[in-house]
Amino acid sequence: MQESYSIPIQSIELVCSKAYCLHMSMARVDKVHTLASGNKIYKLRPIIEYAKANNFKQIISFGGAYSNHIHALALMAKQYGIEAIALIRGEEKYAENPTLSDAQNAGMKLEFVSRQEYKKRDDVGYLDDLQSRYPQALLIGEGGNSELAIHGCAQMARDINKSFAQHRQRHLSIQQQSDILTVACGTGATAMGLITGLADKQSLIAYSVLKDDSLHTKMESFLNKNKSEKPPQYSLQKADFGGYAKLDKPMLDFILSWLEQTDILLDPIYTGKMCRRVVQQIEAGDFTKGQFITMIHSGGLQGWRGMQLRVESLAGVDAWIKIQDSLDES
Numbered sequence: 001m002q003e004s005y006s007i008p009i010q011s012i013e014l015v016c017s018k019a020y021c022l023h024m025s026m027a028r029v030d031k032v033h034t035l036a037s038g039n040k041i042y043k044l045r046p047i048i049e050y051a052k053a054n055n056f057k058q059i060i061s062f063g064g065a066y067s068n069h070i071h072a073l074a075l076m077a078k079q080y081g082i083e084a085i086a087l088i089r090g091e092e093k094y095a096e097n098p099t100l101s102d103a104q105n106a107g108m109k110l111e112f113v114s115r116q117e118y119k120k121r122d123d124v125g126y127l128d129d130l131q132s133r134y135p136q137a138l139l140i141g142e143g144g145n146s147e148l149a150i151h152g153c154a155q156m157a158r159d160i161n162k163s164f165a166q167h168r169q170r171h172l173s174i175q176q177q178s179d180i181l182t183v184a185c186g187t188g189a190t191a192m193g194l195i196t197g198l199a200d201k202q203s204l205i206a207y208s209v210l211k212d213d214s215l216h217t218k219m220e221s222f223l224n225k226n227k228s229e230k231p232p233q234y235s236l237q238k239a240d241f242g243g244y245a246k247l248d249k250p251m252l253d254f255i256l257s258w259l260e261q262t263d264i265l266l267d268p269i270y271t272g273k274m275c276r277r278v279v280q281q282i283e284a285g286d287f288t289k290g291q292f293i294t295m296i297h298s299g300g301l302q303g304w305r306g307m308q309l310r311v312e313s314l315a316g317v318d319a320w321i322k323i324q325d326s327l328d329e330s
C-alpha cells in the first residue's frame with residue numbers, strides 16, 4: 001500500500017457563458033512539493049523506492065535542459081539519498097539555467113550530449129554502453145515512463161478522491177467525488193495510472209500536448225495488458241496547440257486570464273493547454289449539465305523560469321511580473 005499525499009482541492013469559477021451549469025475544481029497536485037512537478041513525484045517515487053530496495057547505486061535518466069522530469073528526479077533523489085545522473089540534450093551552456101542549477105545544487109551529475117547522440121536514448125546498444133559505464137545504475141527512460149511510474153500515478157487518483165471525501169466532511173456543499181478528472185499528457189504514463197486508479201462511475205479525459213498520434217494505441221495496449229474488472233473509462237483529446245513547448249501570444253493570454261480569474265498559475269507546456277482545451281469544450285457544449293469536473297494541476301511551474309524573455313516579448317514586462325509574483329507565492 002502506497003503512502004498517500006494530501007492534495008488541496010480548489011473550486012473554480014470561470015467567466016464563461018456556458019460554465020454556470022458545471023461544477024469545476026482544480027486538484028492542486030502542484031502543491032504536493034514546492035518545486036518538483038506534482039505528477040513527477042508520483043511517477044518517480046516507486047522508481048526510487050525500487051532502486052533503493054534493490055541496492056542500485058545511481059539512477060540515470062534523460063531530458064531536455066528545462067525538463068520537469070530531470071528537475072524532480074534531482075530533488076527526489078537527494079531526499080531519498082541516492083545518486084542521480086542525467087544525460088541532457090544540448091550544450092554545456094544550459095548548465096547555468098534555473099532548472100539545471102537546481103538539479104546540480106541537489107547533487108545531480110549532468111552529462112551534456114549532442115542532439116544526434118540524444119536520439120539514441122532508446123537504442124539497446126547505446127543503453128548497454130551506458131550501463132557498462134555505470135554498472136550499478138538503474139536506467140530510466142526520458143520522462144520516467146515505466147510500469148512502476150504508471151502504478152505510482154494510480155495512487156494520485158485515489159489521493160484526489162480521498163481529499164474530496166475529507167473536504168466533504170467539512171463543506172457539505174462539495175460533492176463526494178468528481179465525475180470527470182482531466183489531466184495533461186506527454187508520454188501518457190500519468191494518464192494511464194490515473195485510469196487504473198479511478199473510482200466507480202468516474203472517468204478521465206487526457207489532453208495530449210504532443211503531436212503524437214501513437215498515444216492512443218500505446219494507452220490501449222497498456223490497458224489491455226492490465227485488464228481489471230471494470231473497463232477503462234477515458235477519452236483522449238488533442239491539445240497540442242501548435243506543438244510541444246510552443247508558447248505563443250494566445251496561449252500566454254489564456255494563462256494570464258486564468259490567473260486573473262482563479263488565482264492559479266498554470267504551466268506553459270502542459271496544464272495551460274489542458275485548461276484552454278477544457279474551456280473550448282465547455283463553450284462547444286461538450287459537457288453535460290450538472291457534471292462535476294476536476295482538472296488536475298500536475299505542476300511544471302519551475303519551467304516558467306526559463307521563459308522571462310519570451311513572456312516579456314509577447315506580453316510585456318507587467319505580464320512577467322504577474323507570473324513572477326505568483327511563482328513567489330507558490
Ligand SMILES: *Cc1c(COP(=O)(O)O)cnc(C)c1O
Nearest residue numbers: 068186187188190270298299300
Ligand atoms: C511531465 C508532465 C506531464 C505529462 O506526464 P506524462 O506522464 O508524461 O504524460 C503533465 N504535466 C506536467 C506539469 C508535467 O511536468
